[in-house]
Amino acid sequence: MGRFEPYGTGFKADFDVRVGPARTAWDCAAFARQLRSDVERVMGIRFDPADDGRDPSGGFRFWFENEDLSFHLIVDDPEEGRPLDKVPAYAIPVSRSEQVATWELAEKLYDGLDALGTYLLVALEKAGEAVAANVDLGDDW
Template identity: 45%
Template sequence: MTDFAQYDGYKKDFDFYVGPAQPDGFRSGEFGDRLWADVSRILGTPFDGGTITPDDHNGYIYWFDNNDLSASLYSGPREPGSGALDQVPAILTVISRSENVASSELAERLYTGLTGADGYLVVVLADDGMPIAANFDIGDDW
């Protein structure tokens, strides 16, 4: 397991890049809806009152916030390419607003939940863009 706490700190986020393990028939809206529902379930927070907005590039923007956390997701179209980030078209960021729960704790919970669920490729980047966890081979070309 990755020790996300070592990357935690004031104004530091964890960016989750997520994609389908089986990309056949990929649709950004359907994928975003499923991922958004899984994130809500993993965090144990109903995203009631959140928003889902289509963008101009065949993608969808999801947003939710409350006193404990804020969550944003962009689920865009898959781009052709063989790089690691080409395989993970969704970008998810969850930030703790609680004094009792660090963002790293939410990141660990999300990583464990998403990689334990069938069907997701996951790469987590620290706020400086360096990869800190992945459940597939991302190579060394960073």
């Protein structure tokens, strides 16, 4: 049984993996490029290569979709003073397959990014409960 499985009530339960830089200063565009590349490698997907993801708000949005998976990656500047300001990017995998549950995709993403050692990570289940984190969330979480 995987660590995320108990939070995967129902086959399509939602997970939100929040991501931030572990060792570099914040640069939204550079972080978006690097995270996009690492997510593609870890998940074995390819976001639209012609789309740089720029959003009119100044952030970045990437979308992948096929018959087995949809994946949304959002990178925005952190909101100072928020509990999750160290992890401002959202990575949201959703399974469309009957063979792979969404919790399996979320765990694969979390473990793959964590293994790189360059990201702060917090995985949240659909109600906002922390499933896993490699950063101290503090007592107010």
